[in-house]
Amino acid sequence: MNKRILATAVLAALPLLSTGSAFAEEAADNPVTANVSLVSDYAYRGISQTDEKMALQGGFDYAHSSGLYVGVWGSNVSWIRDGEDAARDAGATFKSSHNSLEVDVYGGYKGTVGDFGYDVGLLQYVYPGRYTQTWRTSVAKRPDTLEGYVGLSYKFLTFKYSHAFTNLFGAPDSENSKYLDLSAAYEIADGWTLNAHFGRQVIAGPAESYNDWKIGVTKAIAGVTLGLHYVDTDINHVDIAEPRVIFSVAKSF
Template identity: 30%
Template sequence: MKEKTMKKLSQAIVLAGAMTAGLTAVQTAQAEISASVDIASMYLWRGQDLGLDKGTAVVSGALDYSHESGLYAGVWTSSGDSSLGNETDFYAGFAGAVGDFGYDLGYVTYIYSETAADEFDDAAEFYLGLSYSMVGITFYVPSDSDADGLYTVLGVDIPDTSFSVALGNYSDIDDEYTHLDVSYAYNDSVGFTVSKIVDEANEDSYDKSMRYVVSYSLPIEM
């Protein structure tokens, strides 16, 4: 679900039209299988454009299974970013709600094409999402005990509008940056996101230019 430009960690986590995922816990009414195909104008993940050629479009697809108990699992695959190649993510978790309080606990692994094997090791994270009413926060922690890095995203759905705002922060021993995303859902299929890195520990380590993403999601009848 790399919350990368389209990471869709089940309905609970990974795509902000540019990836502001993880704001609301999944609520399932019955066991079901769902699928979708998504197109975005940029591979935006945690405030960064992952395309080698900036603004490279990405096509992705997801297949999800959810059970009324709150258990869910799925696979998300995309044309990938220009430097790491095609990507496939597998994820599973448990989500639910008690009144206005929602929760989501799960695990996701990111697998890249063989062409990228020498450049980047496959990665995995545990995540915990908590939400109350229109506010949600999700924490992502590497599953490898030797790996550094914590990513936290705080999101708010603005009442009576189709707008949402997300503030994400990545930090490890040697690096830290914060990004701000503002998203607008035109309808159930079309979304727009504006994203900008607003702060960083190491000056000039990241491109702070404004990023604009348009995304389109097409549900597939199962």
């Protein structure tokens, strides 16, 4: 498989993942919450899912007082179609999947013990589309991915471990891939929060593992949250993994 195609498939898909589930924490009074956001680029684990173009995202969460929660979150994406274009450029012939959407369905249990928090759950990434045998031979395996995760937090620090029970976003033989996420969110002034993140994506199989990081600020103002973040990885010669600055506007209901 062409390395560019494989990179596009493997590196697919809140930092924004956490965006949807994070809103569930605000449901102490109202168990059902919704969120919507507009971002200049949908970056997931440091990789652009929209070819460095804008994305409209949103979701719903239900959080029970016991600590159980479920949610759904979605975003437009282009990485699968980009992979198809690369495969056609390499001479492959197949029918398009017609995918332009990512839908994340998740559920779990979270709670706190003093200043410590914990979060355990499952997350299913779904990429609606038609993935024929010819497509799976020419482009990648089916991109739908199931991960389990365990998160621990202390005050403004969070560590999350994610484990893939299926192939990771279409990469062959990539079951049991892992992602390690260390993040911090520290309020530096009224309404201003400093965000920092370092992640390590360990990919089973032939694809290369990599690191990603981001740093930036968010500002709550007039009922919305504005964000400005610098995102980068240590992947070389892949345009969608190069350093960039991302602007976001988010609203929860």
